[in-house]
Amino acid sequence: MPEIETHDTKNLIIKERSTEPDSRREFLQHLLAGTATATVLMVFGPGVNARSKYTNPADGPEHQYAYVIDINKCIGCGNCVRACKRENSVPEDYFRTWVERYVVNADGVYVDSPKGALEGFEKLNKRFRENIKISRTVPKMCNHCHNPPCIQVCPVGATFKAPEGFVLVDEDYCMGCGYCVQACPYAARFINPVEHKSDKCTWCYHRVQKGLLPACVTVCPQKARLFGDLNDAESEVSKIFEADQWMVLKPEMHTDPTCFYIGMPREVV
Amino acid sequence: MEQLGLPGDTLVNYIFPNNAHVTWSIMIVIYPYITGLVAGAFVLSSMYHVFGVKEFKPIANFALVAAFSFGMFAAVPLLFHLGQPQRFYQIYMTPHTTSAMSIFGYVYSSYLVLLMIEIWVIYRKVFIEKANEATGRMRNFWWVLCLGITTYNPESAKFDKQFAKFLAGIGIPWACLLHGYVGFVFGSVKAVAWWATPLQPFIFLSSAIVSGVAMMFMMYSFIMWRRGRGYDYVMVKKFIITLWMAFILDYALEVLEITFVSYEQGAHWAVIKPLLLGPLYESYVLGQMGFLSLGPILVLGIASLLDIKDKALLYLGNLGSLMLVLQVLVMRFNVVVGGQLISKSERGFVDYEFEFFAKEGLLTATTIFIMPFVTYYIISRFIPIFEGKSIDTEPKRLH
Ligand code: SF4
Numbered sequence: 001m002p003e004i005e006t007h008d009t010k011n012l013i014i015k016e017r018s019t020e021p022d023s024r025r026e027f028l029q030h031l032l033a034g035t036a037t038a039t040v041l042m043v044f045g046p047g048v049n050a051r052s053k054y055t056n057p058a059d060g061p062e063h064q065y066a067y068v069i070d071i072n073k074c075i076g077c078g079n080c081v082r083a084c085k086r087e088n089s090v091p092e093d094y095f096r097t098w099v100e101r102y103v104v105n106a107d108g109v110y111v112d113s114p115k116g117a118l119e120g121f122e123k124l125n126k127r128f129r130e131n132i133k134i135s136r137t138v139p140k141m142c143n144h145c146h147n148p149p150c151i152q153v154c155p156v157g158a159t160f161k162a163p164e165g166f167v168l169v170d171e172d173y174c175m176g177c178g179y180c181v182q183a184c185p186y187a188a189r190f191i192n193p194v195e196h197k198s199d200k201c202t203w204c205y206h207r208v209q210k211g212l213l214p215a216c217v218t219v220c221p222q223k224a225r226l227f228g229d230l231n232d233a234e235s236e237v238s239k240i241f242e243a244d245q246w247m248v249l250k251p252e253m254h255t256d257p258t259c260f261y262i263g264m265p266r267e268v269v
Numbered sequence: 270m271e272q273l274g275l276p277g278d279t280l281v282n283y284i285f286p287n288n289a290h291v292t293w294s295i296m297i298v299i300y301p302y303i304t305g306l307v308a309g310a311f312v313l314s315s316m317y318h319v320f321g322v323k324e325f326k327p328i329a330n331f332a333l334v335a336a337f338s339f340g341m342f343a344a345v346p347l348l349f350h351l352g353q354p355q356r357f358y359q360i361y362m363t364p365h366t367t368s369a370m371s372i373f374g375y376v377y378s379s380y381l382v383l384l385m386i387e388i389w390v391i392y393r394k395v396f397i398e399k400a401n402e403a404t405g406r407m408r409n410f411w412w413v414l415c416l417g418i419t420t421y422n423p424e425s426a427k428f429d430k431q432f433a434k435f436l437a438g439i440g441i442p443w444a445c446l447l448h449g450y451v452g453f454v455f456g457s458v459k460a461v462a463w464w465a466t467p468l469q470p471f472i473f474l475s476s477a478i479v480s481g482v483a484m485m486f487m488m489y490s491f492i493m494w495r496r497g498r499g500y501d502y503v504m505v506k507k508f509i510i511t512l513w514m515a516f517i518l519d520y521a522l523e524v525l526e527i528t529f530v531s532y533e534q535g536a537h538w539a540v541i542k543p544l545l546l547g548p549l550y551e552s553y554v555l556g557q558m559g560f561l562s563l564g565p566i567l568v569l570g571i572a573s574l575l576d577i578k579d580k581a582l583l584y585l586g587n588l589g590s591l592m593l594v595l596q597v598l599v600m601r602f603n604v605v606v607g608g609q610l611i612s613k614s615e616r617g618f619v620d621y622e623f624e625f626f627a628k629e630g631l632l633t634a635t636t637i638f639i640m641p642f643v644t645y646y647i648i649s650r651f652i653p654i655f656e657g658k659s660i661d662t663e664p665k666r667l668h
């Protein structure tokens with residue numbers, strides 16, 4: 001497989017295996033050791049080392065993709081929302097990705113996402129501009145969960161987890177019942193009003209298979225969105241994952257998202 | 270900021286962009302409603318067929334035929350709801366067994382087949398008589414219905430009787446499964462705070478029985494009134510007492526559920542409380558739990574406990590039944606649509622507006638809902654439902 005060039009070498013997503021056999025083997029050994037430790041820890045209590053969920057067995061697929069959103073970097077420009085709409089022909093009023101604005105002041109939490117931030121955000125109403133403690137913009141999308149309830153509930157198996165981590169919908173099979181839409185705790189899915197089938201972010205599967213990055217990642221001027229391979233120890237997502245400072249959305253749902261957030265205020269749902 | 274009717278510390282109503290549309294609407298409200306009527310009517314018919322409650326003999330076959338008529342249309346709302354209805358058969362071909370919905374197709378169809386066979390067994394005697402009496406085309410029709418067997422002897426009667434009882438016997442757990450299952454489909458969705466409770470299957474089942482019995486009461490009264498041959502008041506009284514008790518059980522479960530969630534003060538209550546005090550205040554607090562529940566408990570209680578007779582009994586029974594069929598319909602709405610009104614943002618509520626002419630609008634729903642009555646009417650033109658000409662399946666009472 002050829003080396004793939006992307007505009008961001010740190011985010012390089014597909015590399016020829018033979019280029020770094022040692023580091024890769026080492027990384028896998030680490031992963032294995034981690035998994036073993038986790039297994040021991042789990043005997044003493046569930047959830048002690050949740051990170052082991054995300055690691056692949058040595059004979060697993062070549063890539064194990066993950067997505068990182070750095071909230072500290074996002075400026076809420078909406079480039080990603082526009083790029084996604086264009087790339088995937090997302091119908092009006094529905095979103096495969098959107099950006100929310102969280103403003104926390106002394107009175108409480110203000111959240112909005114006008115048209116999913118397709119056109120960015122307007123200046124905040126004066127009423128909410130007093131005594132601001134936190135102000136952040138938070139991109140959202142399908143979390144390509146490890147334990148996805150959307151897949152569990154599909155009555156015909158039209159939605160599935162592809163080996164490299166993508167949660168996808170087989171549009172030749174989906175009957176548009178909407179059960180998966182109900183089951184997703186993140187409102188990442190919708191019934192496409194044109195196709196009448198379930199629709200959601202695919203991490204731009206079609207692009208990734210060609211060695212490209214998801215459209216939203218390529219257009220983010222702040223590099224707030226990263227996509228990469230957890231099997232590649234040198235990838236930025238691997239390093240972030242290893243640093244273990246990330247969070248996921250709604251951890252109480254136990255969906256084990258593979259979208260890791262950095263700098264997420266606790267008000268974010 | 271609870272004064273604003275929003276959850277927790279939320280300053281403005283915020284719903285996730287993809288939550289603006291209520292994905293499951295009226296079709297998914299009437300789907301469990303009709304399924305419930307099937308289960309309720311069947312349980313009523315089994316009172317006589319299986320448990321030998323003599324008073325219910327006059328309506329045992331009627332309730333069975335009604336259950337079948339409703340059963341024919343229970344899955345139709347689902348077809349209208351599906352984005353790709355032509356693919357519905359996939360649920361039979363490739364059921365994805367981790368899904369609570371995946372074996373619904375099998376449970377539902379097998380139950381419908383069971384109902385069909387039971388009706389056939391009970392009415393086989395009638396079919397044979399008709400096949401022997403009729404001439405011309407009608408004879409062929411009846412001949413096909415009795416599968417070409419035109420003799421009927423005491424052995425056949427004995428066998429049919431036992432077989433019908435057997436079918437009614439397995440039909441009861443099957444009916445409970447069918448409807449408890451529908452409750453499970455909702456109760457197991459952890460992402461929807463208002464659905465996720467293990468009590469959901471029991472609530473769906475008990476309300477199904479209530480709605481079925483209440484609907485049978487109203488249909489019985491109407492049919493008897495049209496025929497002008499008087500009412501069986503002993504049965505009417507028993508009917509009312511059964512309905513009253515079934516509803517008390519159902520209401521107790523509904524109250525238990527809400528009391529539990531509110532007492533627990535858990536994560537769900539943070540969004541459920543403003544939901545119930547806001548968008549669902551009229552339909553849930555005032556309607557489902559208030560007027561439409563306390564009313565029937567009172568009215569049917571009076572009819573059950575006091576020495577009320579004849580027409581007054583009938584009027585009270587119908588008033589109570591009417592309120593109960595509405596209570597259960599409103600309950601289905603409050604669960605199905607109500608649950609989706611809580612945005613998964615946990616910071617706001619979705620606006621829901623009824624549509625009338627849309628594919629999943631009220632007009633379609635009303636039309637689908639009328640069809641079982643039309644079906645019942647057509648069936649009743651062909652077979653005697655109240656005359657007692659069919660086989661008598663009364664089981665021997667144990668003394
Ligand atoms: S975010 Fe929702 S749609 Fe995406 S995998 Fe998780 S549960 Fe499924």
Ligand code: SF4
Nearest residue numbers: 154174175177178180
């Ligand atoms: S809408 Fe499609 S993908 Fe979703 S549960 Fe139904 S059949 Fe499966």
